[in-house]
Amino acid sequence: MKPRLIVTRRWPAPVEAILAERFDTTLNASDTPLSPAAMTSAFAHFDAILATVSDRLPVAVFPKNTARTRIIANFGVGFSHIDVAAARDRDIVVTNTPGVLTDCTADLALSLLLAVARRTGEGERQLRAGEWRGWSPTHMAGAKVSGKTLGIVGMGRIGKATARRAHFGFGMKIVFFNRSPVDDDETRAMAAVQMPTLEDVLATSDFVSLHCPGGAGNRHLINARSLRSMKSDAFLINTARGDVVDQDALIGALERREIAGAGLDVFADEPAVPEALKRLENVVLLPHLGSATEETRVAMGMKVVENLTAFFEGRPVPDRVA
Numbered sequence: 001m002k003p004r005l006i007v008t009r010r011w012p013a014p015v016e017a018i019l020a021e022r023f024d025t026t027l028n029a030s031d032t033p034l035s036p037a038a039m040t041s042a043f044a045h046f047d048a049i050l051a052t053v054s055d056r057l058p059v060a061v062f063p064k065n066t067a068r069t070r071i072i073a074n075f076g077v078g079f080s081h082i083d084v085a086a087a088r089d090r091d092i093v094v095t096n097t098p099g100v101l102t103d104c105t106a107d108l109a110l111s112l113l114l115a116v117a118r119r120t121g122e123g124e125r126q127l128r129a130g131e132w133r134g135w136s137p138t139h140m141a142g143a144k145v146s147g148k149t150l151g152i153v154g155m156g157r158i159g160k161a162t163a164r165r166a167h168f169g170f171g172m173k174i175v176f177f178n179r180s181p182v183d184d185d186e187t188r189a190m191a192a193v194q195m196p197t198l199e200d201v202l203a204t205s206d207f208v209s210l211h212c213p214g215g216a217g218n219r220h221l222i223n224a225r226s227l228r229s230m231k232s233d234a235f236l237i238n239t240a241r242g243d244v245v246d247q248d249a250l251i252g253a254l255e256r257r258e259i260a261g262a263g264l265d266v267f268a269d270e271p272a273v274p275e276a277l278k279r280l281e282n283v284v285l286l287p288h289l290g291s292a293t294e295e296t297r298v299a300m301g302m303k304v305v306e307n308l309t310a311f312f313e314g315r316p317v318p319d320r321v322a
């Protein structure tokens with residue numbers, strides 16, 4: 001008997017094909033997210049739940065005691081949408097997909113940084129609206145990026161990849177905040193300076209890019225107080241998780257021009273994006289595109305296949321997080 005799997009959203013076609021071949025797979029052709037009740041019922045009927053960041057798996061959707069499900073294989077590196085303690089209590093393994101989305105997420109962080117500093121979203125909106133009156137010395141002058149200081153919050157794989165691009169591509173100085181010490185060849189090669197506190201990084205940086213995990217430990221790490229620590233001409237970039245930033249405090253800081261702007265790929269209550277943010281010209285807003293390239297999305301799916309195959313063959317699971 002093949003293990004029974006449920007895939008909660010549409011996945012890239014080559015990945016769905018392999019899943020269907022190797023396992024007894026229920027696909028989600030309509031791509032509609034599962035309701036909390038459907039998620040709870042999945043625990044009773046499937047050996048594996050193949051989840052994504054668009055699913056919510058708080059303790060409330062887990063079955064009270066035992067479940068048929070033995071593994072939740074997440075399509076993505078961040079897993080703060082899954083209550084891992086609830087999974088552990090029920091002997092359910094949780095896996096993620098680290099490594100394969102590092103480059104594309106770092107690329108997108110740089111795209112946001114450049115876009116917000118150089119006002120490219122604003123410029124494109126103006127041109128498409130037919131409101132461009134031609135070149136002029138004062139037209140849409142933005143902030144220079146090259147040579148400025150980038151503060152990285154969370155110097156893990158994606159933080160380092162973002163720093164590398166900024167340092168070697170744009171000659172940026174790198175400072176960073178990370179809870180544990182980071183002193184390796186990679187950070188030394190970019191002369192990246194680890195600062196003792198988050199506030200030190202916020203106060204020093206022209207751009208602050210967030211790369212820490214979401215979830216309770218980092219909820220509202222960036223709040224009204226920390227935003228006040230930033231320079232008034234600095235920009236905040238978030239490709240991590242929406243809950244790392246107090247979104248209302250950020251909107252206030254942007255409206256009052258306490259910081260210069262923000263580039264956001266993630267939001268507090270996705271896919272809802274507050275009208276107050278959409279009204280602001282000094283923000284660039286993207287619909288959670290960090291890992292969204294054909295190559296990376298297939299690679300993420302293949303990592304899930306590897307994790308599931310190892311699990312059901314009784315081998316050590318490569319990307320186990322719980």
Ligand code: DGY
Nearest residue numbers: 053076077078290291
């Ligand atoms: C991740 O991997 O955590 C992304 O945000 C989902 O694409």
